Amino acid sequence: MSYYTQILLQLKDTHITFLDKVDEIYLKDTQKALLFYGKLTYSPNECPCCHMTNHNHSIVKNGTRSSRLSLVPISGLKACLNLSKQRFYCRNCCSSFTDQSPVVNQHSFISNRLKQWVISQLDTTLSTKMISRYSNMSVHSVRRIVKDVARQIVPNVSSELPQHLCFDEFKGVTDRDKKNEFYLL
Numbered sequence: 001m002s003y004y005t006q007i008l009l010q011l012k013d014t015h016i017t018f019l020d021k022v023d024e025i026y027l028k029d030t031q032k033a034l035l036f037y038g039k040l041t042y043s044p045n046e047c048p049c050c051h052m053t054n055h056n057h058s059i060v061k062n063g064t065r066s067s068r069l070s071l072v073p074i075s076g077l078k079a080c081l082n083l084s085k086q087r088f089y090c091r092n093c094c095s096s097f098t099d100q101s102p103v104v105n106q107h108s109f110i111s112n113r114l115k116q117w118v119i120s121q122l123d124t125t126l127s128t129k130m131i132s133r134y135s136n137m138s139v140h141s142v143r144r145i146v147k148d149v150a151r152q153i154v155p156n157v158s159s160e161l162p163q164h165l166c167f168d169e170f171k172g173v174t175d176r177d178k179k180n181e182f183y184l185l
């Protein structure tokens with residue numbers, strides 16, 4: 001089941017072990033959803049706080065922390081993953097930290113797979129509201145993803161004109177003086 005769940009959800013992190021279990025749950029009493037279960041654990045090579053190499057049990061397991069991640073919908077239903085993350089304690093710097101996975105960013109409850117799906121819809125004619133409906137996410141969450149993408153796109157602004165220019169003249173209807181306008185491409 002673990003292998004099939006991994007293929008179904010497309011969450012290919014070898015540190016995640018999926019349980020042989022899927023529940024049908026109801027969110028907000030009316031919204032039916034599928035709930036999968038997984039455990040994230042591995043042996044860290046070093047402490048992310050003091051960067052001390054893990055040797056002679058300098059980093060030990062220290063309980064787990066669960067979070068519910070939103071996944072790409074399955075068969076029209078909202079899908080979630082109850083991910084139990086291993087916590088560790090560093091005996092060198094006395095700090096605690098939690099396992100991280102490439103399937104979800106730190107402090108986020110939206111899987112990167114779902115974010116990718118939202119981004120893939122941005123070049124379609126779907127409105128933010130429709131993307132929100134199809135992804136079972138709030139409009140606010142979709143807009144936040146769009147803003148994150150926009151932040152990564154740096155416009156190539158130059159103070160100089162390009163070497164090759166193209167002008168296109170046309171009759172503008174908004175010009176009160178009936179003068180010609182032109183596009184600069």
Ligand SMILES: [Zn+2]
Binds near residue numbers: 047093
């Ligand atoms: Zn440490």
